[in-house]
Amino acid sequence: MFDEMLSDQSHRGREPYRKLLSWLENQDLKKLSKKSKMAEELFRRVGITFNVYGNEDGEERLIPFDLIPRILALDEWQKLEKGIIQRVVAINAFLQDVYNGQEIIRAGIVPDELIYTNPAFLPQMCGFIPPGGVYTHVVGVDIIRTGIDEFFVLEDNARVPSGVSYMMENRSTMLHMFPELFTEHNVKPISNYPKELFNSLISCVKTDIPDPNVVVLTPGIFNSAYYEHSFLADEMGAELVQGTDMEISNGQVVIRTTSGTEKLDVIYRRVDDDFIDPLSFDSKSMLGTPGLFDAYRKGNIVLANAPGAGIADDKAIYSYMPEIIKFYTGETPLLDNIPTWKCSDAESLQYVLENLRELVVKEVHGSGGYGMLIGPAASKRELSSFARKLKSNPSKYVAQPTLALSTVPILTKSGLAPRHVDFRPFVLVSPDTIKVTPGGLTRVALKKGSLIVNSSQGGGTKDTWVLGV
Amino acid sequence: MLGRHGNNLFWMARYLERSENMARRIQAVLHHSLSREDEGREEWAEIIATSELAHLFEQKYDGFSMMNAINFLLRERQNLNSVITLITKSRQNGRAVRTSLTQEVWMSLNETWISSEALLRRPVNIHDLPIVLEEIIKGSSLFRGALYGTMLHNDIFNFLRLGTYVERADNTLRNVYSKYHRLLPTANVIGVSESQSQWEVMLRSLSAWRSLNWLKKGRIDPFSVADFLIFDQRMPRSINFCYYEVVSNLTDLARLYKKEYKSLDLARTLCCQLKKDRAKNIHRIDLRYFITEHIIKNNELGSIIADDFNLI
Structure with a gap:
């Protein structure tokens, strides 16, 4: 079992963790636990919660936050970053091909029935290229580690990846509670994420629109990720809308405001394909806006991510990713599949x-x-x-x-104890650049020995540091 | 601003105001009931009846007791006007527009909800009651403070204030309505001391008892009570004060959006009407008719505001 902090023969911990370890030695366990409680209290007061589905009274829960950061050295990060960018380039090329020329099917690399019979494949997208040629404006690539140099991609999230607000909130909690740690470590900042998300969204808008109007589309307050939707809208200075707030007027998407209607240019949508437009997709959907997809096909609105992007992160397609990467980039995959x-x-x-x-x-x-x-x-x-x-x-x-996921210690009542983790870095795609925010969401299984890190199943999160030098 | 967000802001403020009014009324009636042999049965029944909830109450409880009534009004979730239901609804509306609120305003509302949920999780006993009520009322005050101290005074603020004052006018009107017969000139016949204690309950639930007592140097009569609660512009829960605030917030919106609004016309008319009525001798006003008329008009004002600003 590989522990990212302690698997080192020198007994001083692995290099990126050494300063943290010596800091930890001088800490009083009780005080740390107290700080941990304070953090939790703060999360609840601010309302950083998620809703649990299948729970009758729609109870809101906290995602447990662990104080011990997960640390990646610069060279480790750079390797990951390269592999992730390669993968995301391939995903976008694949999507454009699947919905247009379908060369990958003709080349016999991906079987056609896997595409056509796949519910994530949207025939409505065929013959259309989204504004700026970008299909996946935001991608979350789930990565697991099993050894010093062994990283695997567990899955790609190309539809509506979530979790980025936890990445941000975890960092600001750590900055708030342990400012001294950040003076000792050169941790790469992640605070630009919302600004960069905004820039990458508007980079797909036609250039003749001076101040593009961006909104975040949410299914509403009972959605499990509602906090994140409101967080991102807030940070980008964008309106947080629901499907019923929008309508189509002269082929343009507009929102109904207290003083009339207002034209939109970009919708960062956090609803699934099925619920965007009852005329084009699920006709029973109450969340959608009739006619939205038509406006999209006319090029009058940017939808991020593009409808139909799910065909690229499907678990059946996943197994073909190495061949997909080779086909579109001509390179050997830098990150392995499982x-x-x-x-x-x-x-x-x-x-x-x-x-x-x-x-x-x-x-x-x-x-x-x-x-x-x-x-x-x-x-x-x-x-x-x-x-x-x-x-x-x-x-x-x-x-x-079943892979032996790496562990990183968490703080328990009796001190540090190793727990399994995974990792979701966030990628932003513009027509001409791809950026990976140096950090991400580390999810941790809080139960001893457990491999399930999902928040809906009792997992927690950690701040993730990428060290500058 | 989205029409839906305008609606959420309006109702977030309305529900919170309503919950505060309910808590104040419970506080006032409690004060009155503790010194009575029948535990103020009539007063409690009146609150339950004004919310048309007598039937639900009978279903939920074996019989009347003061604590049954109080728990029903504070924490029964099927009671759409219980304090906990109202605070929950207010917070739900707030959560839908949290991007329009400052962190302090949102946190004051969220914390009020968290603490009310904790305080009202189990039936409240008489021993804890004063503290529970104080906590709930304090939450509203904190919210108001954060609102004035940290929010931009823009349209978001205007919709919040509109919700508060439309609701508050309704509450004061209904309070006066429930006691109008005690304010009639013939009240003396019913019994001075009994009427006195009834006004006192009403004044206390509008937190107006001390101020009126002070203004009148301890000599309160039915006319001064009616005059104070309806016309006095210094009194933040009087009808006049509420109408004035509604006009002022609607005027801000009309100026901001550069439009004319039906709701503003109606609010102005109501203000003028009140001015004219005040010039008359209060003895000559048919109080029952007057109050009923204003309840209806104020209600109408709420729906016209919704129409004017796409509040859906």
Whole structure:
């Protein structure tokens, strides 16, 4: 098991963590715990909460925040950054191709039925290139680490990746509570993220529009990520709108204000494709704006991310990512994929069923850690009932080996204790540049030995530092 | 500003004002009831009846007791006008527009909600009641302070103030309505001391008891009560004061948006009407008719404001 802080033969901790470790040695555990409580109190008062689905009274919960930062050295970060940019370039090229020339299908690299039968594929997008040629303005690439030089991409989030507000709030909490740590460490700043998001959004607007009007589109206060939507709108100085606030007037998207209507240029939407426009997509949706997609196809509005981008982060497409990267960039992938068995394939299914105990099985279209099986942690009964599900609908699942996720210590009542982590850096795409914010969201499984880091399943978060030098 | 956000701001302020009024009324009636053998049964029944909730109350509780009534008014979630329901709704509206609020305003509202949820999680007992009520009222005061001290005085502010004053006018009107018979010239016949204690409850629930007592040097009569609550421009809960504030906030909006509004016309008319009525001798006003008329007009004002500004 690789611990990012302590797996080092010198017993002084790994290089990036040494200053932190010596600082920690001089801290009083009780005082730290007290500060930890203070942080929690602050989060609640400010209302940094998320809603839990399937919970009747719509209770709002805190995502537990751990005080011990996760630290990456500059060279580690630069390696990741390069790999991420390569991947995001390929994702955008793939999307443009899938919705236009479809050369990758003709080249026999991705099977056509995987595209056409995929619910994330939107035929409405065919033959259309979004403003500025950008499909995924914001991407979150989930990365796990298993050793000093072993990083894997767990999944790509090309639809509406969330979590960036926690990256920001975690940092400002740390700055507030331990300013002295930042004088001793050269931590790369992340505070520009909202400004850069804003710039990358307006970079796709036609140049003849002087001050583009940007809004954030939210499903509303009961959405699990509502806090984040309001946070980003606030930081960008953008209006936070819902589908019912908008209408189409002369082909343009406008919002209804207290003093009339106002034209929009960019919608940073945090609602899923299905709920954008009841005329083009789910006709039962109450969240959408009728006619929005038509205005989009006329080029009158920027939608970020583009509808249909989900075909690139689908768990079935994921297993083809190495070939996709090679096809569009001509390069070898810098970041590895995790080997993945597609259960739709009879041989793979056989293997998965035989080795269920060692594997992680996920739903192809699932997210948030719901509906997955972690073989090593499952009971006999869970294994056999999952095997039945697999056999009855194999194409719904993919399987991966259970990887030994790296650990970073968290603060517990009895001191530091290692817990498994993953990592989601955030990428901003403009027509001519791709930027990765130096940091990201580190999610941590708070239960000893647990591999599930999702906040909906009791995971927590950490501040993530990229050291300058 | 989005029309929907205007609506959220308006109702966030309305619900919070309503919850404060409810807490003040409970406080006043409690004060009155503690010295009575029947625990102020009539007064409590009156509050429950004015919100048309008698039926729900009977469903929820075996019979009347003061603490049953108080818990029903404070923490029953099925009661749409209980303090906890109102604070929750106010905060929900606030959460939908938190980008329009300063951190301090939002936090004062959020903290009021968090502490009310904690205080009202279990049935309140008589011992804790004064502190619970004080805490709830203090939350509203903090909110007001943060509002005046930190918010831009722009349209966001105007919609919040409109919500507050439309609601407050309604509350004062309904309070006077429930006691109008005690304010009639014939009140003396019913019994001076009984009427006195009734006005006192009403004045206290509008936090007007001390100020009127001070202004009148301890000599309060039914006419001075009516005059004070309806016409006095110094009294922040009088009808006149509320109308004046509504006119002033609507005038700001009309100037900002460079438009004319029906709601402003109506609010001005109501103000003029009040001025004319004040010139008359208060003995000659048909109080019951007068109050009913104003409840209806004030209600109408609320819906016309919604129409004028796309509040949906």
